[in-house]
Amino acid sequence: MKIIHSKYKQRNMKIWNEVAPRYHKRWASVNKGPFQSTKKLIDIVKIDKKNLVLDVACGTGVVTKQIQKKIGKCGYVVGIDTSTTAIKIAKKWNENNNNLDFINTDAENFAFSKKFDIITCQYALFFFPNAQKALKNMKNSLKKSGKIGISVHGSNDNVPFFSSILDSAVKYIPDYVPPGTPDLDRFGNKTALKSIVKKAGFSNIVVKEFIFNYNPGKFEDYWKNYIKYIAKPLKEKLNALEYSKRKEFRNSVKEKTLQYTKKNGEIVFPWQVLILTAKNN
Numbered sequence: 001m002k003i004i005h006s007k008y009k010q011r012n013m014k015i016w017n018e019v020a021p022r023y024h025k026r027w028a029s030v031n032k033g034p035f036q037s038t039k040k041l042i043d044i045v046k047i048d049k050k051n052l053v054l055d056v057a058c059g060t061g062v063v064t065k066q067i068q069k070k071i072g073k074c075g076y077v078v079g080i081d082t083s084t085t086a087i088k089i090a091k092k093w094n095e096n097n098n099n100l101d102f103i104n105t106d107a108e109n110f111a112f113s114k115k116f117d118i119i120t121c122q123y124a125l126f127f128f129p130n131a132q133k134a135l136k137n138m139k140n141s142l143k144k145s146g147k148i149g150i151s152v153h154g155s156n157d158n159v160p161f162f163s164s165i166l167d168s169a170v171k172y173i174p175d176y177v178p179p180g181t182p183d184l185d186r187f188g189n190k191t192a193l194k195s196i197v198k199k200a201g202f203s204n205i206v207v208k209e210f211i212f213n214y215n216p217g218k219f220e221d222y223w224k225n226y227i228k229y230i231a232k233p234l235k236e237k238l239n240a241l242e243y244s245k246r247k248e249f250r251n252s253v254k255e256k257t258l259q260y261t262k263k264n265g266e267i268v269f270p271w272q273v274l275i276l277t278a279k280n281n
């Protein structure tokens with residue numbers, strides 16, 4: 001199991017190093033669609049000026065940046081991530097801010113000498129093959145009075161931006177999701193999310209559901225951007241498809257988007273997001 005996990009992690013790290021600049025431009029630096037959750041998460045965890053906050057799997061620093069705005073001179077925020085490219089972007093994006101730092105380390109293995117008041121983790125728990133270990137690690141790094149705030153995407157059925165492509169992709173490209181990849185949908189419902197957090201020893205667990213809208217443009221834009229933004233290994237698999245199969249794949253995706261397509265041709269996807277809060281004790 002450990003070898004499978006470490007191979008997946010290596011692969012995932014490589015992917016995030018490659019896609020981080022595009023991810024930052026398309027998603028993290030704009031508060032559209034699912035990224036309306038950043039403000040919700042920050043509001044829900046109620047940050048105090050003096051708080052010491054940790055942002056786990058901070059990526060290019062979108063949540064970290066907002067936390068920094070909430071804390072005062074006595075507070076401090078640290079963002080951690082395994083992608084060196086994401087950390088580089090996060091540092092650059094925040095270069096004029098004091099009382100924050102970004103560190104390259106793994107959510108399942110970090111250790112700090114100080115304990116935190118709040119730990120946040122947006123859109124990453126499902127990437128950790130041993131999510132339980134990451135949560136226990138968060139618990140050990142919290143003050144007794146500390147709390148966590150975790151955002152995840154809803155299940156694929158409730159995020160048609162993902163499923164419209166994924167459901168067809170796995171049909172036309174059988175190894176689209178490489179073996180050893182954890183089920184990224186596994187915490188996309190309230191019961192599963194609560195259950196793993198409870199198992200890690202947290203209490204007062206509350207999960208709130210949000211539905212945001214996301215407009216990726218017309219179908220042509222949605223498809224073009226999918227091809228533009230996907231990671232290299234997936235693009236190679238897509239490029240290896242015969243022309244006729246690729247056309248079928250595209251048509252199958254289009255079919256799935258029809259129910260979300262308005263009369264003017266614009267797609268408006270609903271996007272379910274779950275935000276969990278829990279206390280250490």
Ligand SMILES: C[S@@+](CC[C@H](N)C(=O)[O-])C[C@H]1O[C@@H](n2cnc3c(N)ncnc32)[C@H](O)[C@@H]1O
Pocket residue numbers: 012013016028056057058059060061062063080081082083086105106107108121122123124127128
């Ligand atoms: C979808 S991004 C979310 C980034 C950021 N929290 C945000 O809201 O934009 C997922 C991030 O998880 C990071 N990640 C994946 N596995 C990780 C691990 N085991 N430890 C730390 N970071 C990890 C990736 O490098 C990537 O930056």
